Amino acid sequence: MSGPQELPVAALVPEVLAQLKGSKLVLQAPPGAGKSTYLPLALLQQGDWQGRRILLLQPRRLAAVAIAHYLAEQLGESVGQRVGYHVRGERRAQANTQLMVITEGIFVQYLQQDPELSDVAVVLFDEFHERNLFSDLGLAMLLEALPLRPDLGVLIMSATLPAETIASWLGEDARVLQSAGRQHPISVHYRPPKVANDWLQHSVQVISEALQSAAQGVLVFLPGWREIQQLQQRLQLPAEVLPLHRQLPLAAQRAALGELPEGQKKVVLATNIAETSLTIPGIDVVVDSGRERRSVFHPRHGVSRLQTQRISKAAATQRAGRAGRLGPGQCFRLWSQNEEHSMRDYDEPALLTDDLSGAALEAKRWGTELSEMQFLSPANPVHVKVAQQHLQALGVIDGTLHLTALGKRVAEYGAEPRLARIAVAVEQASAEQRGAAALVLAQLEQPPRQPEQFPLTANQLQGEARKRWQFWCQKLRVKPVVTQVAAPLAAELALWGFADRIAQCRGEAGTHYRLAYGGGARFHHGDHRVGGEWLLVLTMNFSEAQADAIIGCVLPLTESDFRHPALTLAWQQELRLSGPRQRFEVVEVQRLGVLTVAQRAAQTQPTHDERVQLLVDYVQQQPSAALDWESAASLLARLRLAQRYLPESEHGHWPDFEQRALLAELAHWAAPYWQNIKDLEQLRRWSPQAALKARLSYQQEQLLEHLCPQYWHAPSGHRHAIDYTSTPPKVALKLQEVFGTPASPALCQGKVTLMLELLSPAGRPLQRTSDLASFWQNSYQQVKKEMKGRYPKHPWPDDPVQAQATRKTKKFLQNNE
Incomplete structure (x- = not known):
């Protein structure tokens, strides 16, 4: 390697040293500039940090360890003296170590344990352009902690992201430095x-x-x-x-x-x-x-x-x-x-792309929400919501989205929430159970490449999986003496973190399953494993061509597993269909997510109101199959279009007619009409049309008719129903009925143009247009040429804009002049 004096970043060292203390700097430096190696070493050797450390953050463990070794070698020392490192499962440092190379996930844990970073002088974010989850999270947490440490120096280094973009996001006090690269041709x-x-x-x-x-x-x-x-x-x-x-x-x-x-x-x-x-x-x-x-x-x-x-x-x-x-x-x-x-x-x-459960848990442990933190790019809101649901299911947060007492213990592990939940569950268990948990947790972090071998024995663990086993043994305060775990015990342990992954067999083959959260899963076509009725699916993969997930590591479940404390099963009443007439019958079921664990005849019959509510629940679960929405399709399209163009004063009072809202409010607008419904056929024959219109007040009905009338009155004097299921809404009528009409009619106070489907005298389509003026000027003469010989009894005037609109023949019109 060329000498450090040749590295371009060397020219910036005096400026960095002069500005860094108590400042936010952004350094854009191309590959080879020396930002990861020369600059940290220069800060170590030339800066006066008053006994505090420099933290150099790296996105990958390999880079962190390699850079630490390289920097130590430049000082003629072994790693762990002035230069050390801390990565997941491994730390090499002493009390007097001045420069720590750490991964971004470790940095988040540093902040959680000491938000002031009391023994740190400078934090260097290397390779920030990679935008890893914990680089963004760590920086957002640090920005919130900076008021506690106004003297802390923060340097963000990026090879590709524009420094000005990062600096403007950080605030007016952020300064930008640019370095040349040392790139050979x-x-x-x-x-x-x-x-x-x-x-x-x-x-x-x-x-x-x-x-x-x-x-x-x-x-x-x-x-x-x-x-x-x-x-x-x-x-x-x-x-x-x-x-x-x-x-x-x-x-x-x-x-x-x-x-x-x-x-x-x-x-x-x-x-x-x-x-x-x-x-x-x-x-x-x-x-x-x-x-x-x-x-x-x-x-x-x-x-x-x-x-x-x-x-x-x-x-x-x-x-x-x-x-x-x-x-x-x-x-x-x-x-x-x-x-x-x-x-x-x-x-x-x-x-934007990752599972945010771990990051959401760290944010809650920090005392905030991901959606409230300062990120260069905001977190994916769908992923945030799923993360919250997942943490609630684990008992980590409550209904108000606050950390529970259990959640605080789970968060302290700084591990993936599912795994930390298992660890917390065995904290007070026997040494044998904790030892078994350590072996299972290591394999859940590093699943075997041959999933049918799960769970492996300790002797079969290799590389990182073996190191993680030793890590979990230390975390759970147990010696690594438990070297194998039977499947029933492994399932008992894993259920604490994977209750939503219980799967029920679909069909008799034992190859296709439905999971508690609603997704489907199956064994790979080359996988000859056949499962029983119930499985716990621990790892899954996906195929581009399959909707179902591909099952990886699994554990068989028995009836006794459903008494596990992590599962909350209660009997609840539901409607089921029975007999050739598909009559609604009340049964009691035990559900785990979408899965039916057990079923029995109802012990008590519901009241009339409870039965109607069960009918509401049934329709909400399968809305397309249970109700005849088609009969109300035109009315719904009309209502939704009117809703879009309501006057501002009416928006807050108008009922929501979107499908989601209608299903959520079935009990209010539809259930009163279902008092005498006994079977599925009666329910399917019921049309929602009258119930939907009943949601409107008299004034709203008048407004609907004004914005989106049911009929269009043609110049011929006849009215025609408007098809609102078409986009834009359309009317089909004979071409002669719009003679004398210079331009297309409009709805919604002129904001929506009505599509006209112009028909021949025999009722066959001739032309669709939402620009009648253009039709008269351009297409009409060709239509006239083709139709005049075929329908000679009907009028085909040279100037249709000045002609009389009619549905009659020329002879009828002449006789009535």
Whole structure:
């Protein structure tokens, strides 16, 4: 690596030192400027921080550990002395450590434990452009805490996001610094595959080409570890092939970052873990697949799915830059230059795409809500709502969305809420139960790649899963002596956090299931496991072509599991259909979400009002099948259109006729008409039309008729029903009936033009128009030419605007002149 004096960021050090204390700075520095390595070290050596620490935040554990080791080596020390690190499950530091390299999730925990950061002088946010969930959350929390520490220095560093955008969001007191990059020239080559789906096989020959042109080594960017494994098996190269991905133990990850003896070449197969921060020695050529695997949250299922997608232009620039860190380089891209036009400029922030349950819990522990925090991009409101529902189901927050006593203990773990809930449940249990929980929790964090093997024994755990087992043993204050867990005990433990994932078999095959929250799931077609009637689904995945989730790790459930304290089952009355006439019958059921656990005949019959309410509940559960909405479709369309163009003074008084509101208020407007309904056929024959109109006052009925009349009175003297189910509303009538009408009629006080479907004398469609004036000037003469010979008895005047509107023949009109 070139000496630090050559790094462009060195020129900014005096300015940073002069301004940083008690300030918010934003540094935009391209790759290779030295912002992750030279700048933190310069601040450590040249700044007077009065015994307080510098925190350098990194988005990835590998980068945090590697940078800490690199910085310590520059000082001629081992890591843990003046430079230390703290990542999930591992901390290397002493009381006098001055520079701590930490992950953003750890930083959030620092703030929760000490909002003033009393032993910290400076916080450096590195690679902020990645917009990880905990970088945004940590910064938002820090901004709220800054009034407690007006002397704290905050430096936000980004390689691609415009610094001015970040600074203007931070406020008028934020200052911007710009650094040049140290980027050597990079030659870019485009190597698109002939068939898009064959890109992985195509990459084999591109990597071989890249290695031939490399003076040192090749860095290959791939979506995930599966593609890395496949390429390792296919590549036959005169070089050492090294993997680099998150599932590898940290020691194996660091091996890919090491230098090889002179004269040897290497090929590093990496995920986007190698995009930023890390400088991998011995790399002068990059092969970029243009793909990455990102976590995308599915709110309906409450599951995050790793989805392979195209990278952004910013990520492509970052990746190519890895080839030019140490000298001139080359980048081979597995796409065409034309494809770059459709690539997004930047990655979406995790606040828009990720599961927000953990972040929402941290916000509540902090004393606020995600929706009230200062983010560069606001959190996805749908994901926030789902997160709140999830936390309520776990008992972490109450109906007022405040943390419960249980929730406070769950939050203190700083772990995924489901897992922390399990941990809290066993805190006072026996050592054996806590040991079993530690083994199960480790596997829920790092599920086995072969889900049918779940739960693994301790001896089968490898890499990160084994480290997490040791972590959970420490958290639960138990020695790692429980080395295997039977499925019934694992289910008993997992139910504390996964009660919503109970699944009931659909059909007899034992392959398709319905989950308590309403989603469907099934075993993969190549998976020969067959489950029983009830399962606890712990992990799920998704297929692009399937609506149902793909079942991963599962545990069988028995009848006794439904007495688990985490489940609240109560008998409730419902309406069911029975007999050939589909009569409504009252039964009592035990429900778990949407699943029926048990059913029995009603012990007591409901009152008349209770029965009507049960009918309301039935219709709300299946509105399309139970009610004849079609008979009221035109009226509803008319009411909704009028509602859109109401005078301002009427908006607050007009009933809501949207489907959602109608279903929510069934008991008020529809139920009074259902007093004598006994079976499904009677319910389906009932038309909602009269009940809907009854929601309007006399004055509102008059206003409806004024804005959206039921009929249009044609110039011919006849009235025609307006079809409001069409967009825009339309009227069908014979062309001759609109003679003498120069322009199209309008509704809603002239704001909506009525569509006219003009018919021939035989009633066949000739033309649809919402611009009658244009029709008379343009299309009419052609229509007249074609129709005059076919319908000679009817008038076809040369000037239809001046002609008399009629439904009669020419002879009738002449006889009545």
